[in-house]
Amino acid sequence: MLDAVVVGAGPNGLTAAVELARRGFSVAVFEARSTVGGGARTEELTLPGFRHDPCSAAHPLAVNSPAFRALPLDRYGLRWLHPELPMAHPFPDGTAAVLARSVAETAASFGPRDAGAYRRLVEPFLPRWDTLVRDFMSLPLTALPRDPVTLARFGLAGLPPSTWLMRRFSGERAKTLFAGLVAHVMAPLGTFATGAIGLVFALAAHARGWPLARGGSQAISDALAAYLKDLGGAVHTDFEVKRLDDLPPARAYVFDTSPTALARIAGLGRSYDRYRYGPGAFKIDYALDGPVPWAAEAPRRAGTVQIGADSAEIGAALRAASREGRAPDRPFLITVQPSVVDPTRAPAGKHVFWAYGHVPSGWDGDLTDAIERQLERFAPGFRDRVLARATAGPPELAARNANYVGGDIATGAVTGLQVLLRPRPSLFPYRTAHPAVFICSSATPPGPGVHGMSGHNAAKAVWRRLRQT
């Protein structure tokens, strides 16, 4: 009998498996797709030689993750590549605000009115960042906070809606960039705890940047899987788990799946009926004939570029997709341009680039034209550079990965109490009604993103149980 079986080889499933194997437990992972990676993978989606990341590409959370930092992933080929600027946010007037490694450079890009307010917001947290990130990514659920005072101060700033936090800024440049940061998790700006989301992305940039994995995000997953195999763990691909009986006998089962799929597979009845999924994404991967022709200078040096003219436009796009059930006319876009730092991703002189906007859950329309109209506003001539594009709306995203229910790439709405208390209000979110069954996906705290911390926290719950029994 195995000690643990993990269902799903996304970053959280692989991290949970590694954490268990490192502690001497026998582990096997079962993955539906033919390759490991889940939301951290790389494929030739358009033309030969163009290596696209269908999901994650920029990794502020991975490079700052206490779980990943404790693993020897560099020995298994993972190299972080840092663009000159972690992120840039261009404006219609041809200028841009930036999220730079340096607080001063970032603050200066907001203009004199908000430079001081930004420094006062982020600077107190930076000296204590490593402890803070460990505390809030573990939450009191799996470990007592090491620095409760800083965590409490962070909570005071971040737990109110981001719209409150943005009142500290008087100019539109800082507000717009910050609204864009919150929109990375598809949360409406007025939602509880969204201030913390924006703050985390900003602090992560100043602490360790927003790097990309050399060769593509698959390198993260491949490093985790290779380390797991060295530790004696097994990975079985092309194995979609439909029932618990499909799996070999084990003392614990750990699910890197949606709560709904977990309930169905493990026969947990209506345990997660109240779990809500959020809006979907519409994603385009581009093969380009040259770099994106940004009108502003800063985005040409950035790994990630946010597109939204001002905070009102961003707020309207989020509301349209999450509350009004329609696709936005001017979608807020997150875009990533990996070949700015990684020449291995495309043939010489060519580039890979992706952009996605938010659409209602399950939306089956085509957002390509709206996305490209937005890009043309900030990068005139963009369309002329397109050699090929691969589009994926909610149905295609859900078909690629069962965790993206209705195209929700966060595997669960980031709204209300579900921002923190997922997949249901509980002090032990990784446990389920079945004592041998656990959940470790991004439907559990600390939520979406490639950081492996849900897998790490869940593994703790699992090994505690394994040691008890």
Ligand SMILES: Cc1cc2nc3c(=O)[nH]c(=O)nc-3n(C[C@H](O)[C@H](O)[C@H](O)COP(=O)(O)OP(=O)(O)OC[C@H]3O[C@@H](n4cnc5c(N)ncnc54)[C@H](O)[C@@H]3O)c2cc1C
């Ligand atoms: C378009 C897009 C862009 C993104 N951009 C970023 C980014 O730039 N940076 C970032 O940090 N994050 C990004 N994310 C989010 C990130 O990819 C996810 O939050 C992260 O991958 C979640 O990890 P996970 O292990 O919980 O689940 P997943 O990565 O979704 O992995 C789950 C795995 O379980 C498998 N599985 C599901 N059901 C079964 C079953 N029944 N049997 C067997 N296997 C099963 C799936 O095939 C999948 O491999 C993005 C996501 C998307 C879709």
